[in-house]
Amino acid sequence: MPLALCCMSHSPLLDITTQSDELEASVRGALGTARDFAATVDPDVVVVFVPDHFNGFFYRTLPPFCLGVAASAIGDYNSLAGDLAVPTALARELAAAVLDAGVDLAVSHRMQVDHGTAQPLRELFGTLDARPVIPIFLNAAAPPLGPLSRSRALGAAIGQFFAGRDERVLFLGSGGLSHDPPVPQLDTAPPPVAERLVSGRPLTAEEAERKHVGAIAEGKALAAGTSARLPLAPDWDEHVLDLLGAGKLSELDGWTNDEIGAHGGGAHEIRTWLAAHAALAAAGRYEVAYRYYRPVPEYIAGFAVTTALPAA
Ligand SMILES: O=C(O)/C=C/c1cccc(O)c1O
Ligand SMILES: [Fe+2]
Numbered sequence: 001m002p003l004a005l006c007c008m009s010h011s012p013l014l015d016i017t018t019q020s021d022e023l024e025a026s027v028r029g030a031l032g033t034a035r036d037f038a039a040t041v042d043p044d045v046v047v048v049f050v051p052d053h054f055n056g057f058f059y060r061t062l063p064p065f066c067l068g069v070a071a072s073a074i075g076d077y078n079s080l081a082g083d084l085a086v087p088t089a090l091a092r093e094l095a096a097a098v099l100d101a102g103v104d105l106a107v108s109h110r111m112q113v114d115h116g117t118a119q120p121l122r123e124l125f126g127t128l129d130a131r132p133v134i135p136i137f138l139n140a141a142a143p144p145l146g147p148l149s150r151s152r153a154l155g156a157a158i159g160q161f162f163a164g165r166d167e168r169v170l171f172l173g174s175g176g177l178s179h180d181p182p183v184p185q186l187d188t189a190p191p192p193v194a195e196r197l198v199s200g201r202p203l204t205a206e207e208a209e210r211k212h213v214g215a216i217a218e219g220k221a222l223a224a225g226t227s228a229r230l231p232l233a234p235d236w237d238e239h240v241l242d243l244l245g246a247g248k249l250s251e252l253d254g255w256t257n258d259e260i261g262a263h264g265g266g267a268h269e270i271r272t273w274l275a276a277h278a279a280l281a282a283a284g285r286y287e288v289a290y291r292y293y294r295p296v297p298e299y300i301a302g303f304a305v306t307t308a309l310p311a312a
Contacts, residue, residue: 007173012077056112058200068111155275159282173276175269
């Protein structure tokens with residue numbers, strides 16, 4: 001059961017904007033360290049804990065958690081599109097084990113994932129299908145949201161399953177930390193947008209272009225201090241990283257969704273980090289091997305990259 005963890009923020013603006021050489025070198029350097037770590041771990045399977053941004057999951061049926069036994073990336077924001085190499089038999093076994101452990105999760109035989117999944121896979125492995133990957137969706141964008149304790153339980157059940165097996169597994173968490181990206185919300189979106197959040201119809205080319213332009217403008221405004229959206233919260237981000245790194249996972253159980261959302265709608269993505277750490281913790285104590293953090297308003301992200309291994 002050689003287990004390992006890597007967690008990283010994602011941002012479409014990493015791909016569709018050009019920033020200063022200094023900023024790009026800093027973020028790319030951190031992602032490069034994670035890539036080297038993943039190469040050393042050389043996983044037989046990657047379990048990727050991911051959010052979605054109304055690209056694969058919609059209000060017509062919105063589970064808190066879903067495991068993909070087959071999945072493809074839609075290629076939003078010019079991210080990689082195509083099939084993930086999901087080991088279907090293993091994924092089905094994992095789903096059964098998680099349910100058996102008392103954590104309700106949906107399964108999808110045709111899961112659609114977005115940049116939140118495609119970006120970390122590309123950063124670590126170059127392509128979507130370089131490694132067998134089991135995607136685990138955690139709803140972080142579409143209220144009502146469940147409590148963090150359930151994300152922890154989900155991760156723990158997944159970790160327990162792999163702790164009793166021989167595969168080398170990399171738990172990969174994608175998202176977070178503080179950030180308030182321009183993702184629409186059902187209660188405030190104009191009627192045609194709200195209708196799409198329910199129906200899930202694909203974006204038109206014009207709508208996709210508007211989204212790109214809007215996100216780029218929002219990144220610029222946040223960096224310039226003129227955005228009406230919530231600011232990044234470096235102190236909170238460092239606190240989250242401290243707790244996760246120290247294995248104090250249950251300390252997050254009491255955090256309310258209102259408290260988390262005060263650091264931006266995207267801050268709910270810390271669920272993916274929590275689940276990945278809970279999965280690693282199933283093998284016992286762990287140690288952080290690498291920690292990078294930088295508030296990057298240009299990317300609308302409290303941007304972090306960490307790796308961890310079971311304690312020696
Ligand atoms: O527009 C979206 O779908 C999401 C954009 C975004 C921007 C910055 C950080 C993130 O985590 C995002 O998902
Ligand atoms: Fe996101």
